Amino acid sequence: MEYLIGIQGPDFVLVAADNVAASSIIQMKHDYDKMFKLSEKILLLCVGEAGDTVQFAEYIQKNVQLYKMRNGYELSPSAAANFTRKNLADYLRSRTPYHVNLLLAGYDDTDGPGLFYMDYLSSLAKAPFAAHGYGAFLTLSILDRYYRPDLTRDEAVDLLKKCAEELNKRFILNLPSFTVRLIDKEGIRDLEKITLGTK
């Protein structure tokens, strides 16, 4: 139902998520934001079971901010991703595991851009591009075909639009709009929402 996508370039990460909050067959919200700002240059995209997503993401968000308050400097994207994975793993075999799938995207001043893929079984992988949801079955091959490590920002947005068009064409569920954000050394920037009419 829900869809997340991330594309890493040489000095930026582009991420997008759909805007639908659904409950069984009803779209309860059309403008729901699935991205959580962990720090000035780190975004956490979170989908999964209702309730778990917001609770887990806000828990990670507040802990990352607490780290900054206590130590005076921010966690790097890699450290934040590993912290998130550790929490998922700790809760996995408890009475209340969190069923959430995540993408963590960030820009580190020393290591550059990073995109981390995590799933509800607390696996973690650093990847040049990644996607979550049923939509991933349709779009990962597009990313395999057209991705290059030296994409410009505009080319990455075009690649994202290609994926959105494919979903609009072949995916059985209607995902009318996507929030798009870009992270680079300047920070997190909102790009224009991708909205597609029915074809």
Next chain:
Amino acid sequence: MALFDVSGFKSYAELRGQILPAGRTHLVDRTNHYNFGTKTQEFSVPVGVDPSGFLKSCSSEDGVSIDLNHGTTTLAFKFRHGVIVAVDSRASAGRYLASNDVNKVIEINPYLLGTMSGSAADCQYWERLLAKECRLYRLRNNHRISVAAASKLLSNMMLGYRGMGLSVGSMICGWDKQGPGLYYVDDNGTRLSGRMFSTGCGNSYAYGVVDSGYREDMTVEEAYDLGRRGIAHATHRDAYSGGVVNMYHMQEDGWIKVCKEDVSELIHRYRKGMF
């Protein structure tokens, strides 16, 4: 020791083992890293009972069924002149109609309303607890609680009992410093802010009517009519909704109760356009 054996004294550990099921004796969740100094939260659950397992056993078709049907339609929408809240009044227990005259709106304070759908007991209890927390907030902080904070309190209560079989689908409506507020909160911890929500098994019918008739610049009378129609049409199609439409209007200076109208009379009035 001799006295122990003679007196028949049983140690606590032994007694506990007899009451609680084997294996799951400690109902406290703990992760194995540092807890940042907070006291581990414990929630009270009846000793020896597994709530979700118990509920599953009651939902079978044979014998007495305590089916927690979401037998309701409630709706709420924001518009220029505030928030309209409309609910039906039917309470069903499986296929039996327990009551046709239930009040599904809890008046938390003159500026906050909560609607109920799902299990009547759960909604009444937790929303009354929310009313208590809102009152305590007002007394401690000397200003009224915001709608966002009240809905967050309720959703955190729901998250504390995640997976234990609570059934609550509620809308928290109010007017605070940010203006009119409407939040949807349910038993799996979902909390959404929006312009229009409908809950219960008749919700899809209500969405259909209200979405097609909604305009942001409606007059107050048009909004009242839309709220009534949403519930009336939903009760017409959904067997588990019915009774009367209880409608409230949340204005800047508090809520007013608009009407309490029987749905069958409303349907007769609308009949000309329907068949």
